[in-house]
Amino acid sequence: MVERVTGRDRSGQADRDGAGTASVPKRVAKGKPAAPAKAAKSGFDKKTIAMVYDFDGTLSPKPMQEYSFLPKLGIDPKEFWAECGRVAKAERADPLITYMHLMYKKAKERGIRIDRADLVAQGRAVELFQGVTEWFGEIEAYVKIRAESHGVTLKHYLVSSGLTEIVEGTSIYPHFANVFASEYWFDAYDLPFPKRVITDTGKTQYLFRINKGIEDLGESINSHMPEAERPIPFSNMIYFGDGDTDVPSMALMRKSGGHAIAVHTPGKSRAKCVDLFKAGRCDFFAPADYRRGSDLFKRTCLLLDRMLADIRVQEEMWKVARGV
Numbered sequence: 294m295v296e297r298v299t300g301r302d303r304s305g306q307a308d309r310d311g312a313g314t315a316s317v318p319k320r321v322a323k324g325k326p327a328a329p330a331k332a333a334k335s336g337f338d339k340k341t342i343a344m345v346y347d348f349d350g351t352l353s354p355k356p357m358q359e360y361s362f363l364p365k366l367g368i369d370p371k372e373f374w375a376e377c378g379r380v381a382k383a384e385r386a387d388p389l390i391t392y393m394h395l396m397y398k399k400a401k402e403r404g405i406r407i408d409r410a411d412l413v414a415q416g417r418a419v420e421l422f423q424g425v426t427e428w429f430g431e432i433e434a435y436v437k438i439r440a441e442s443h444g445v446t447l448k449h450y451l452v453s454s455g456l457t458e459i460v461e462g463t464s465i466y467p468h469f470a471n472v473f474a475s476e477y478w479f480d481a482y483d484l485p486f487p488k489r490v491i492t493d494t495g496k497t498q499y500l501f502r503i504n505k506g507i508e509d510l511g512e513s514i515n516s517h518m519p520e521a522e523r524p525i526p527f528s529n530m531i532y533f534g535d536g537d538t539d540v541p542s543m544a545l546m547r548k549s550g551g552h553a554i555a556v557h558t559p560g561k562s563r564a565k566c567v568d569l570f571k572a573g574r575c576d577f578f579a580p581a582d583y584r585r586g587s588d589l590f591k592r593t594c595l596l597l598d599r600m601l602a603d604i605r606v607q608e609e610m611w612k613v614a615r616g617v
């Protein structure tokens with residue numbers, strides 16, 4: 294797209310400027326009516342960096358349903374997840390649809406009504422790993438200082454199998470450019486019904502949506518889009534996850550020139566991260582300590598440095614190719 298558009302720009306420019314008006318500076322010709330739209334494409338524009346996070350186990354120590362929903366029902370989380378596993382296996386049901394169904398089935402059995410607003414309110418009880426709250430601002434400040442190219446922007450995204458409603462109630466919700474998570478219909482005639490279920494492999498759809506800039510879920514993601522037209526190349530993305538459920542996303546990132554970082558609960562086993570690292574699923578792993586100066590912070594900054602250098606190199610190449 295860049296090539297095609299630029300070719301069109303340049304040839305159009307040459308035509309306009311070439312007809313006996315060689316002394317007219319190109320800048321003047323560009324100031325004609327069509328200029329604003331063209332101007333947006335007049336520079337190297339692959340300058341958006343996306344940091345994409347899993348939620349449970351990555352930003353928060355426990356599954357988000359364990360902080361409020363299950364305690365409110367008096368259900369032991371271990372018991373609940375084990376039952377979800379048993380039912381899903383016996384019924385050959387999708388494990389995520391199963392958990393979403395069982396949550397409300399059990400609430401109904403106990404005569405407890407939990408509507409959308411209640412779920413959002415439960416988000417306030419969700420705990421986050423150390424430093425998560427400040428992380429977004431700190432990383433944005435780092436990119437601002439280190440980016441030597443004008444116009445570099447950083448966006449944070451969440452892609453989770455957990456519940457959109459609960460995430461909305463967390464203190465970090467406003468930091469995300471977009472949140473892609475499972476969600477309920479609340480107008481079902483009996484129990485709330487899954488509106489959207491984001492499975493492990495389904496997560497990759499949302500990475501493509503970020504990559505292609507098609508974040509409106511009402512729009513299809515499947516149309517072909519040449520790499521050059523995609524607003525956020527995978528090479529400008531870092532995915533953060535904590536386990537097997539992140540394997541498809543990490544694999545896609547790594548295969549497509551993107552980056553992945555695995556985290557584990559500080560002080561707990563890092564065996565899963567080591568497995569992911571050895572299998573080439575992630576660039577780095579570190580304890581989920583998001584405070585400035587932590588290994589996670591430093592290793593993320595290393596990747597950002599490389600990404601920012603790469604953006605500069607590509608921008609320079611873009612300019613050289615066009616004689617800018």
Ligand SMILES: [Mg+2]
Binds near residue numbers: 349535
């Ligand atoms: Mg997780």
